[in-house]
Structure formats: structure tokens, C-alpha cells
Amino acid sequence: MAGASRTLTLAQALPLDGGGELVDATLAYETYGELNEDRSNAILLCHALTGDQYVASEHPVTGKPGWWERMVGAGKPIDTDRYHVICANVIGSCMGSIGPASAASDGKPYAMRFPVITIRDMVRGLVALLDALEIETLHAVVGGSMGGMQALSLAANWPERAARVLVIASTSRHSAQNIAFHELGRQAVMADPRWNQGDYYGGEAPDSGLAVARMAAHITYLSEEALTEKFGRNLQDRDAKSFGFDADFQVESYLRYQGTGFTQRFDANSYLYITRAMDYFDLAEEHGGKLANAFAGTDARFCLVSFDSDWLYPTSESRHVVRALNAAGAAVSFVELSAPHGHDSFLLDVPALDRVVKGFIE
């Protein structure tokens, strides 16, 4: 299906957790389905680290279908015949919203002059968009992975803005291991001489470093079982080992493909900024060190979903959020789904997730 592609430049400066502000911040977003008369049927979808607003529209760079076509559309679990679905590219990203590749006031790209942002800053941008669209209260805010962090941040900091909060395969804080994998990716980007302290726009981009970063991240998105099931020790287009350094194994070939494919559609500096925002995310710390405090003011209904094979944000992280919501007296349901794909399960064919999503937002 085709979404409506729109951009909005915020009239007000966007204040940031780091102390600065973004002026003339543009947000690029897609919408699907009609907003009803009393503006009560809007669902905000929040995208993941390397996601974008093309939820159910063809990606303008890759030509691939939207990343959640299976979930969003007419008659689908998030039914665009009933709901007005909005998804905006987060600030710091590179698909039309303001980010390191955008022109600063001097007309040159921000590059590393772009301020370090937080998940709450991203959500502040989304709330400004809702203000501009005159949507007071969302029917639901929905997100997986980093999208789930945004949904939690919206619920905690703007509790009146969403009636339902659906958080899939996510966490309320980045663990030491989560930070370690992201730091590895950032160091891979920065080790590429073409990165050039972030000033590569108009020249060659640090694609080699960014591809390595993507490979590292990709390993964390799949379970060990999924890798074994999908590739095992199978060789790629050959009958025997080459005794060389080609991609002998299918898993090597797959990772190289994931790495190089990613560089076509993503900006290396955006990768640095967004991973940094995720590493900084600690919802409890923002609220006096107690996660339950984050949800003290909420009347929203929550639903948390985890996957048993997700080792990036394992079920224990979702349970941690659920316990805090319980302590805050919030209405919350929780389900751990069994799926073999690891963290990426939220994007893949897991019929049980479809049912949970459909049931919760109705």
C-alpha cells in the first residue's frame, strides 16, 4: 500500500536533554488510514534503530516493501480501515528528519556538530508533531526495540498523550552488554579513515566501517538457534572449503550482504548518534532512580511482549518493566512469545504477535 509522505518543520525550537536545542527541525513522516472527526483514532508507530517511517510503503532507496507491512494495512492487525497510523523518522536519523546529514544554519551539514540526543529528545520531536497535527490523545503508541523505548518514554513523560502503550522486544535501559555491542559498532565506524571525524559528506562515506558495525549488530538480532537453523556450517555455492578467505560459509556471505546492503540506505553519523541515544537510555535514572516513579502519573493501559529467543533484550528486561508498572498501579498485560528468530522476531512471521497486537489495540 502507499502511505501519504509528509514533512513538517517545527515552528518552535526543540529543547534537548543535553542542554541545547534544534531550530527549524524537520520531521518526515508517513500516514496511513483516515483520522476520524474527533481525532481519537490515531496510532503512533515508533521505529527501531535503523528503521524509518516507511512502515507499509515501499522504501524509496531500496525499493523494498515497508518494514511492518504484515502488521499494518487494511484488515491487518493494525487496521488502517479503522485507525490513522502515523510513523515519523526520528530526529538524528537520515530519511528526511533532521539529523547529522542535514544542513545547519551555515548551510553545511551538521556532521558531528549535531547535538547528542536522547530517546526522550526523539519523543519530544514526536510529541511536537502530534501537537502540530492537533492530536491530543493517541489511541495507542506502539514500538519494537528502540521503538519500544520511545513508547515507554512517551508514557512516562507525556502520560496523557496515549491511551494504550504497546512495547515489543524492548527494555527500559541499556545493559553493559548492549552498550558494548554499540560501542563496538561506533569504533568500527570511527576506525574507517573515510569517516574523517564525521566530515565525509560530498565525498566517500565510511562504508567499510559502517558495514562492520551492521554485521556486529546483526549477529545480536538473531538467536544462536536461528543462525544454526538458517545456515549451520553450510558452505556457500561450493562443495568444499576453499582454504582461503572468501566467504566459504553461508553465514559469512549473509553477513557481508547485510553489511554492504545497509550502507546504501543509512548514514554512518546517524548510526553513531542513534546508538548513543539508546546507550544513554535509562528510564529509571530519569525518574529519581526508581522505574515505578516513571509511571506514577499514568492512566494508560500497557502491554509488554518479549520473545524467548531474544538475547539482546531478553524477557527479564520486559519483566523488569512489568514489575515497575505493577508497583505504579498501572494496568499492564505481559506475554513472552515463543519464536525462534531472536530479537528480530518482532519484524518477522510470528502469528501469535499479530494476535496480541490486534487484541491489545482494539
Add this chain to the structure above:
Amino acid sequence: MAGASRTLTLAQALPLDGGGELVDATLAYETYGELNEDRSNAILLCHALTGDQYVASEHPVTGKPGWWERMVGAGKPIDTDRYHVICANVIGSCMGSIGPASAASDGKPYAMRFPVITIRDMVRGLVALLDALEIETLHAVVGGSMGGMQALSLAANWPERAARVLVIASTSRHSAQNIAFHELGRQAVMADPRWNQGDYYGGEAPDSGLAVARMAAHITYLSEEALTEKFGRNLQDRDAKSFGFDADFQVESYLRYQGTGFTQRFDANSYLYITRAMDYFDLAEEHGGKLANAFAGTDARFCLVSFDSDWLYPTSESRHVVRALNAAGAAVSFVELSAPHGHDSFLLDVPALDRVVKGFIE
């Protein structure tokens, strides 16, 4: 303690699984304790990927103590008052044994002209060393991680050469996830322009790429719990986040330190060759696809040890080997130890491991 540092240049060419051979192959090794008259008290220790022969001697580059000082020495679990301990740098490595940095027949470093080797090739080199030392049967062969692969390979291919086989935190084959992490490291090295297709000797080495590879590997050596326990989300030498790209978090600082420290002592091409050998390792495949076949001819006693927090080579991999040994009718004991450190537990303070090692080799 000080070991005796020796080198041996093999008189015979060393045939390789890939089809070629290595001529004039030098092996650098350390010995500790006296060989007894009937040459029956020798223990061969096999080192891990980035290990070396300096088991219980000061490292000549870093000045640090040997990597298994806690296990090897007078009165220690591997008691050098009783046993003659031998540890040789594996072929392909860079601490004195033949490897990519060694001079080829034209006097220039092999670099990527070095043949791709296997774990069995490494062991073939070790067996040639035992031949030269006139050690017919080892009291024991002992190894952790890649050292355990060598111990298994020796037991499978030269079953008469060791009476006891101790395999710690290891596996009989590299999984898709294991290969994926190694491929990530290789791609990080190769993405560094200083790598220059392997021809960097005499110039600047690809330290940036190698540091990233080491960071990736290091994450896999520690458990999620160990990282959380050790670092959590603690900040490094600061009270608040910097809103920049410095190492704000202790875990970032630690990883950067591990990455850059590693490049002082290790050759990037050796890292490529040794990881490749590990990825190629599949002991069952070498023996008609059935792991039990690998152990058909053995009279040795085996002991397998795993750690419950090791997600690189989890307990299930050790159990897989134990079942094959059972099927082959071999004498085998197995223990899963509880230790919080992850894969690196075999190098760290785990008193239960000391007891297992001491008990098994007596």
C-alpha cells in the same frame, strides 16, 4: 617462574590439510619442570586463539605474568615438580613459531601467501615437536577454548600420543554464531586500509581494524552477567554523561583498552589465519560425519569441563562431545562448573577448576 625458552626448526616438511606443506617450520616453545628418565611425565598445554607459549613465564612483549600462572608451577594443580610441561606457540601465530609474519623462502614475509591452516595442522606441528623431543606418549594433553580443540584433534588423529585428554570450555565444531563473530573480526581487519591485502610488514599495521576485532571477540568472552556485575551502567571518571562520543561508560573504556592493548602483541594476519582455522574446525566432518568415529581408536581417559556462563562454547557443546565419547566406549568424565565470568572462566579464579584439573591429571 621462568620457563626454558626454546625453538625448533622441523627437519621434515609439515604437510597441511589444504594440500601444501610448510618447509623449515620453526616452533617456539616453553618448558617447565624436568622430563623424567622414561620420558613419561610430559604434559602438553595447548593455547587459545590469542594465547602463546608463555604459560607461566613473563610475556616478553607486555611484561605481564604468564596466562596460566595460577594453574602451572611448583605445587600448583599442574605441578612442575612432578611434570614436564610443554607449551608451543601454534603455527600461524606470531610469537616465534612460523606464521604469516615469518620470512618465506624469498626472504620476505609470507603475509597472505601463508597457507590457510587447520586445527589439525597446528596439532601436526605439535606432534612433530613431540617426535623431535622423543616423547612418545604424553601423560596428558590439556587445553581451553582453541586449546581444547587441539587436545580433541590430537586424541582423534594421534590416539596413541596422550594418556589423558583434558578439554576445557571448548567445542568439537564452530557453530554459525561462532563463525559469524570471527567473520566480523576478519572483516574489521580487512576494512582497515592499512591492512593492504596483508602487506603491511615494515609499515603501519592495521591496528584500528584489529582493535575492533578484539573488542568483538572480547564481548563474547564475557557473560552478560559478568559485564553487568563488573561495569553495569557505571560512568568512567565522571559524574554525568558528556553528551559526546567519549567513553562515558566504564564498559566502553574497558573495551577500548582491550582493543588497543591487543594490537601491541598480536599480528593482524595471524588473527585472520587462526580464526579461519577455528571456523574450519569440525571434528565429526573429518571423520565421516560422525563424531564418535573420531574417537574409535582411543584408549585415553577424557575429561570435559564447561562453564554455565559460557555462551561462546556453551555446556551443550561439551555434552555433545561427551555423548560421542560414550558412543565410542571411551572413558570420560564431565563437569559443568558454575562461574560468573563467561568463556574467560578457564583463565580466571575458579577454584573448582583447579581441583578438577589436579584430580584428573594425577
